[in-house]
Amino acid sequence: MKTILITGFEPFGGEKINPALEAITRLESTPIEGAKIITCSVPVVHQKSIDTVIAAIEQHKPDFVMTVGQAGGRTAITPERIAINLDDYRIPDNEGNQVTDQPVVADGPAAYFSTLPIKAMTKAIQDKGIPAQVSSTAGTYVCNHLFYGVQHYLRNSTIGHGFVHIPLMSEQAIDGSKPTLSLDLIVEGLAAAAQAIVSHKQDIDFQGGSIC
Template identity: 35%
Template sequence: MTILLTGFESNDGGWNASERLVHSLCTEPPREIPWFAESVRCEIMPGDTHALEAALREALVRHRPRCCLFLGQAPGRNRVALERIATNWREFRTPDRAGNKPGGEPIVADGPAARTSTLPDLPGLISALQGEGIPAAISHHAGTHLCNQLLYLGLHVAASCEPVPVVGFVHIPILPEQVIHGHPDSPCFSMDMLRRAIRTVLTSYFDMLAR
């Protein structure tokens, strides 16, 4: 079984915790997950609203995953957030990496107003994370920036894949280094805690989907 794990390239020329985390996991696979190197495929998604769909489609064709787990950073959040809903709307308060700033428009012109994550048993996963001492919660709104766009597009494109992969999005707190450089009042997680969080998520879904 193949799992597609993605992060985002930095939007502002600084760091992006999701990019750093994916890089960390893929260059130093968790020893607690013996199947990681064989089953997990890592990609960094562009921070450009106009390039995102093409990059996602290319990754899905190349890897043909059974599960897509998208990661994005959320400065200001003090826990791992499992996103339940993506809305068909782009309205950026800050420009993306390429300088684009959509002012309010659908992601998919003829798509439904919202799509729901297909990762199973989100409450059970929250319990698993909390059991590992990792603050976690379900979030019912992925925002209106690139993270929401990726989740919506992932669910939209996955529906036409065969087999249809399950798709979900995890927002993570930023790293301590980012507090020092640019987010002085934000909560943060260490890289070790972020690695443990995604290890728990991956293990839970690999076991569930492999049954």
């Protein structure tokens, strides 16, 4: 039996909810063939986010880690391809840190690629009738910071790790100003992604590129 650690961020930026945290609350009781899910809440705070996930990894010793965050404005669930070694926060984090043009890890490599089967994950979500795309930018806020930091920590490990961005929940944009997805579909999509992680030792040949 494999173990998947799935993490979700707390609310930030003045929001009262974060779909990532709401989703992982449900995921721990979601059945995955050949695996069990363990979840972890993550603060939207510079280094504390990385430290929290590393502590959970050391405690639970998972086979895979899927970190999850909110991306307001996105229309689909988006497994991320790459994390870059850059912090450039458009808004302060939940403790008021607003880092500008600084590396996540001093002297670290420019970027790390996901070590999860992101295209298999994307197709599995789409096969459920849920919008999904491969993304090649995780931004430069705490989501990318966590993605890069955890990947750096796991750089010599056999533990697979990657980041997934999800759209806002319907309740977060009732004025229709931003695209949303219901929590039920977010949970179903993340469960499909988790199943794909367990089921695919290697990624699949599936179009996931973009023009720009």
